Amino acid sequence: MSDSQPSTTPSSAPGADLRPRVERLLSDILGLMGFPARLDFKEASDGSLAVALHFQSGPPPGVEIGKRSQVMDSLQFLLNKMLHRPGTERRFVLLGAGVHPEPRGERAKREPAPAAAPAPAAAPAPRAPAPAPARPAKAAAPAQAKATPAQGKAAAPAQAKAAPARAVESDERSLEVAEEPALRAAARALAEKSSSLGRVYALVTMKQEDRARVLKAVSDVPGLKVACEGEGRNRRVVFTPDKAAPLPKRSILPADDDEDDLEG
Incomplete structure (x- = not known):
């Protein structure tokens, strides 16, 4: 080797x-x-x-x-x-x-180490101030009691002024809007489907002018009530048939058991 x-x-x-x-x-x-x-x-x-x-x-x-x-x-x-x-x-x-x-x-x-900062000199201890003469407790109590109701009365109008008034939703039926043929055809098709099947439908995320156009387009569809519900971004057009039909059992979603699986 x-x-x-x-x-x-x-x-x-x-x-x-x-x-x-x-x-x-x-x-x-x-x-x-x-x-x-x-x-x-x-x-x-x-x-x-x-x-x-x-x-x-x-x-x-x-x-x-x-x-x-x-x-x-x-x-x-x-x-x-x-x-x-x-x-x-x-x-x-x-x-x-x-x-x-x-x-x-x-x-x-190569770089020098930073120098340590010098310790600050000890400051002389401050002299204790002379004690102030104590006020009688009986005289302070009434003054404080008198000031409390006045402060409460003054705060009430200030709080009332600070609360902003909520804007009232205007009625879409009172708006004058131009008709859009495509939106009118789609709204009438959905209204007729809601009336014939007995299903409740809703149109969301629509502008106020579009909601007014939908109400105007389906006003003469029989067996149906159409109205606007909600406020702000949650306002929607709801189609409610006069004779609502229950959903068939096969269309009902099963119970959600995800939480039980997570706990196991």
Whole structure:
């Protein structure tokens, strides 16, 4: 058996094929962004791969040459997520605009630590104020009792003025609107169906003018009562037949047992 160990070549080292992948991904991303750049690679001191992006037609908005930015940090985060899959050996890639970025450890060694703020000098203790003369309790009680009814009387008109008056829904039958043939035909078809089958129907999410057109179109359909009910966005046109027929059993929805299944 030979004692010689296989030599490690640069091509078999971890992350040797990282540069082509980084160049391909970055070129595609920058091309889609509309800011193509020339890529300059450099081995960082901590083993990571530093890449300087030299933009061909100027940097993107928010990016300054030689400075960190949210755009470059986001691009760096996205690139590393695309390069490394869970469970595989990782080699971090650093991106810089026009320069090779320094690893975080090197940057921390070069920058001086912030000086601790000096402790504030102790302020002298304030002198205790002289005690104020106590007022008699009997004199304060009547004054407070007299002020309470006056405040209640003054607050009542203010509350009454603050409450806004609710707008009253106008009657659609009193509106003068132009007739629309398509809406008239659809409304009459639904009214005749409601009268013949004995079913109650309702038209919702309609403008006031359209509700008035429906009432006008079905006013002469026999065996049917049509009226507007509700307020605001919930106002609707309701078709109520004179002889309502019950739904057949096959049309009745079964009981909903979803809550019982969730509790189990």
